[in-house]
Amino acid sequence: MIKFNYRSALLVLILCSLADHLHAQQSYKNFSIGIGGGLVHSYTDRQKPDLNYxxxxSLDYYFTPYLNAGLELQGGTMSGSSINADNGRTEGFNSEFATFQVRGKVHLGEFTGRPRRYRVFQDSFISRVAKGLYLGSGGGVLVIRSRENSEALYHNKELYLPAMAGIDVSMGDDSRILLNLNYQLNFVLGDKIDGLVSRGSKNDMFxxxxxxxAYTFGRLHYL
Incomplete structure (x- = not known):
């Protein structure tokens, strides 16, 4: 007759439960480093802005999987043109720029509840995508200077306030890769992106x- 050992059975159940618990928890890493590219559009005194690249x-720190802050560098070109009302000539600007900004993002997942236990079948793909939607803001510095074929020669620095919206999508529970789509509108605290300051003109935007x-790294945290 086999003697049933209650203590051994209880220990096995506890270990199995703990292993399942650790596997099922939602985890995240503190840091991410990313690269990207896209289109830039300026809003200046030139009525015909070009679409540039x-x-x-970026480097980000995650306080939670859905709340992060970080630094971002951008570089590219801006250009545009307008018709001179006095002589009918087409005049324009052609510049290269670099930005440095500090910004924070809060995702929808921060408000929809972050369950301690996380299973793929308990959280649909649509739900996980929706949790990646975010809004963000911060502050930055724009450095811009004229290039060849620009009507004015200038090298300006401007402060700006970014307002952003987008989505971060994880490639999987165990993946360290995040994909990002971001739209950002920058309110410049000045009027010198195009090197032209007209009477009665408003501050520029881009x-x-x-x-x-992005690639996530650092210490592994469980929720």
């Missing part, structure tokens, strides 16, 4: 639409 790099990929 930019590249970016916007960007970018695609990016």
């Amino acid at each position: 930019l590249a970016s790099g 916007s960007s639409l970018t695609l990016g990929v």
Whole structure:
């Protein structure tokens, strides 16, 4: 007759439960580093802005899987043109720029509840994508200078306030890769992007639409 050992059975159940618990928890890493690229559009005193290109790099710290802050560098070109009302000539600006910004992002997942236990079949793909939607803001510095074929010669620095919206999508529960789609509108605290300051003109703005990929690293945290 086999003697049933309750203590051994209880220990096995506890270990199995703990292993399942650790496997099922949602985890995240503290840091991510990313690169990206996309389109940039300026809003200046020139009535016909061009669609230009930019590249970016970023470093982020995650307080939770859905709340992060970081640094971002961008570089690219801006250009545009307008008709001179006095002589009918087409005049324009052609410049290269670099930005440095500090920004924070809060995702929808921060408000929809972050369950301690996380299973793929309990959280649909659509739900996980929706949790990646975010809004963000911060502050930055724009450095811009004229290139060849620009009507004015200038090298200016401007502060700006970014407002962004987008989505971060994880490639999987165990993946360290994040995909990003971001739209950002930047409110410049000045009027010198195009090197032209007209009487009665308003401060300049510029916007960007970018695609990016990020790699997460650092200490592993469980929720």
